Amino acid sequence: MGSKNTQPPHVGVPETNQAGFSTTVTDTTLSEALIVLRKRKLVLIIAVLLGLAYGIYKAESQPKLYEAYGRIQVRSGSSNEYRVSAVQAYGGDASTKLLSEIEIIKSDSLMLTVCREMDLANNADFLEKPTAPQPRANLSDGETRQDTVHRLQSNLHVTIVAKTDIIRISYSSLNAKLSSDIVNKVISDYVQRSYQTRYESSQRASVWLSGTLDGLRQEVEASQEQMLDMQRRLGILGFDPNHNQINESLDDLSRAAGAAKLARIIAEARYRVVSGMDPNTIEGTIELTPGTAPGELTQLRAQLAGAKASYATLESSLGPNHPQSKASKAQIDELAKEIDEEQNRLIVQAKQNFVVAKANEDQTTAALEAQKTDAYKLRDQLVEYTLRQREYEANRTLYDSLKSRLRTASVQSGLESLDVDVVDQALPPAQPVLRPQSTVILTALIFALLAGIVVAFLMESLDTGLRSIAEIESITELPSLAIIPRARRSSVDQAATLSTAQRNVGILTQPKSQFAEAFRSLRTSLLLSNTGQPPKFIVLTSATPSEGKTTAASNLAAILAQRDTRVLLIDGDLRRPNIHHRFGLNGKIGLTSVLTGATKLEETVQSVPEIPNLDILPSGPVPPFPTEMLSSAAMETILKRCGELYDYIVIDSPPILSVTDGVILARQADAVVLVVRHGKSSKHVVRRARDLLLRAGAAITGIVLNAVDLNSPEYYGYYGYSGYSYSSVDSDSWESQTAEGEHTNAGETKR
Structure with missing residues (x-):
């Protein structure tokens, strides 16, 4: 076998013996969606x-449905100003309120009430049945209740009239009167429910307030009793805590303590002075005894001075022993004694006054301190009294407020029914709605x-089949060499006049068809895949069986032989040979015969009368070990000999995912073509086959998409020139020019 091509590929044709080829698939566009x-x-x-x-x-x-409708107005009502709490009043957007009311109208509880009152579970018109169910249905059964309520809800339509607070309620059924009755019943039950729920709410509030008021009244009475008892203990008159006996006593004691202290100071000072003074000057210094005549001691002293003067006179005239003198002397002694006694009495009196003043001060101070203690206690009690008073006032205020609210709730419960007004009662419709x-x-x-x-x-x-060239190129990262359309089968009458090769090789009977043009395009792509040195050994393989590789190999060999070049088609599928059947040849000798040495190459190849330049080397007898034969040195020798005798050698190989024969043949080829059947091969299978060939070092030239329906949207207009027809002269001229040009290239290749 000749050496493999190592030159770069032709300009415009991606290099295929590397894994670097990539095709960018554009994002899904409108045109691609239309194609799908x-x-x-x-x-x-x-x-x-x-x-x-x-x-x-x-x-x-x-069905002929009769739709009856009624309208109601939902407004805030005059009772809002009497509401117990602002929380009960509707607030915010009015549309929110109306939406809430619509949900209430369509609620399961209200629908169940309507179903019970109208006995809809046994109404044949409501159930859209010819007769009522037997035995009678009971809404106590869960399934019956659910079906009936859901049927009523599904046919009941509740909407808001735009830009108003009016709600429209309609119902559709097969009976006109039933439709109007259901609407009127829904409105009636809704109004009743609206009144009842609000009345019960107000009643619950009233009951709660009544129970709360009883407790508050007891608390008010208890706090009032505690406050009055505190007043009695504190001596507070009325509700003025500033006037009480303790405060008044504290003021009196404060004044008395001050006076006692002053008196004690004066008495102490008098006592200190009197006890330390000259007795002769006592009477002239201070008033010894308050309220006592200050001249008593002075009189005694004056009498003493007179007695002494009289005694001195009597003594000088009568002598000391004279009785008168002695009497005067005795009077002097008596007065002196009285003066001493009076002086001592005055000192004792001053001391006593001081002691009394001191005791008075001590007692007054003790009483004042005791009164202060009581005052401090009074202050604490006043604080407690203030708290009691505040508690009483708070309880009384809350009690009065709740009592007023209770009266308001009683009024409100009678006004809530005014929130919903019936604008229109439902009337039976005259005509059905279609x-x-x-x-x-x-x-x-x-x-x-x-x-x-x-x-x-x-x-x-979900379709994993490969149908688009762009998708296949993206998956395999290989260029597309040609798109082979689905071959047209010959008619029965035409097939009877054709040879086996003509029936199986489409280009022989349809040389100007799209099918033949596709193989010419494949031939051109292969010959231009390597610059200056077209591939000599071309292997066609596929990932799985039945993808058309044998058909592609047969037609490609026939196209290559339509020139002044010699072409050899080798059936390399030693397991399921099929080439000899396509050309109507003898398959008893072939490649295996040459490999075993039973025959020679020149004796084994067979010619095709319809294609003079094409020789066929069938597979021959099926060997027991095909892989060993294809990988033997004898195979390399045969291929080398074929390269010397022929310009092009096309080899049909087995599927590479089934056996390894195809990989062995691909390693010995100058160009490997991977045949993919349109819509049959899956993405992972083709990718796996590509990977096997690349890891084996095969020179993958590209892919061929086989059996394409050109009428499919993906390939619409792909062969837009299909309507163009050649004249016989033009056709012969084109064929001859093409053959001459390719023969020149082949000659250059040989040189």
Whole structure:
């Protein structure tokens, strides 16, 4: 076998013997979405037809429903000004209030009340049945209750009239009178419920307030009794805590203590002075005894001085022994004694006065301190009294407020029924309400079309088959060499006149078809894959069986042989050979015969009469060990000999994911073409085959997408020139020019 090509690929053709090739797939655009829809047009057509059929059925079979309606006005009511608490009043946006009322109207409890009062569970018109259920249904059963309530809720429509506080309530059924009765019953029960719930709420508030008032009244009485008892203990008159006996006594004692202290100071000073003075000057210094005549001691002293003068006279005239003198002398002694006694009495009196003043001061001070202690206690008691008084006032204020609220709640409970006014009672409708048939059909078509689009894209996302060239190039990172359209089968009459090779090789019977042009494009891509040195050994393989590699190899060999070049087609599938069947040749001898030495190469190759330049080397007998034979030195020798005799050698190999034969043949080739069948091969299978070839060092030239339906949206207009036809002269001229040019390239290759 000749050496492999190592030159760079032709300009514009990506290099394939490396894994660096990549193709960027653009993001999903509107055009790609349209392609998906065109590809899945059958799904869309089926969806549209089903939607049309369903719409016609619904339009023709829609029931004649009678819709009755009534209207009510929901307003704040005149009782809001008497509400017990602002929390009960509706606040905020009026629309929020109306939405809340709508939910109340459609609540399960109100619907269940209507169902019970009208016995809807046994109403044939309500159940849309010819007769009432037997035995009679009971709403105590959970399933029956749920079905009846849900049926009523589903047919009851409650809406707000725009820019008003009016609510519209309507019901649709097969019976006009039943519709109006249900609406009127719903309105009646709603009004009754509105009145009852608010009345019960006010009554609950009244009962709670009454119980609270009893407790508050007892607390007020207890706190008042404690406050009065504190007043009695404190001696407070009325409610003025500033005038009490303790405070008045404290003032008197404070004044008495001051006076006693002053008196003690004066008495002490008098005593100190009197006790330390000259007795002769006592009477002239201070008043000895308050309230006593200050001249008593002076009189005694005057009498003493007179007695002494008389005694001196008598003594000088009568002598000391004279009785008169002695009598005068005795009088002097008596007066002196009295004076001494009087002086002592005055000192004792001053001392006693001092002691009395001191005792008075001590007692007054002790009484004042005791009174201060009582005053301090009084202060603490006054604080407690203040707290008691405040507690009493707070309890009395709360009691009065709640008592007033209780009276308000009694008034409010009678005014709550004014919140809901019935504007219109429901009347039985005269005509049924039918939707326009065109609207029903159009709606069904739109939803069916949308469902079809969703299913189409879902099927597209779940489809793992490879159908788009851009997708295949993105998955494999390999260039696409050609797109082979699906071959047209010959008619029975035409096939009867054709040879085996003509029936199986499409380019022989349809040389100007899209199928033949695709293989010419493949031939051109392969010959230009390497600059200046076209590949000699070309291996066609696939990831899995039945992807069309044998068909591709046969037609490619036939296209290459339509020039002045010799081409050899080797059936390298030693396990399931098929080439000899395609050309109607003998398969008893072939490649295995040459490898075993049973025959020679020149004796084994077979020619095809329809294609003079094409020789076929069949597989021959199926060997027991195909892999060993293909990887032997004899195989390399045969391929080298083939390279000397032929310009191009096309080898059909087995699927590379099934056996390793294809990988062995790919390593010995100048160009490896991976055939992928449109819509059959999955992404991971093709990627796995690509990886095996790259790891084996095979020169992967590119991929061929086989059996493509050119009418599919992905390839619409791919062969836009298909309507163009060649004249016989032009065709022959083009063929001859192409053959001459390629023969020149082949000659350069040989040189």
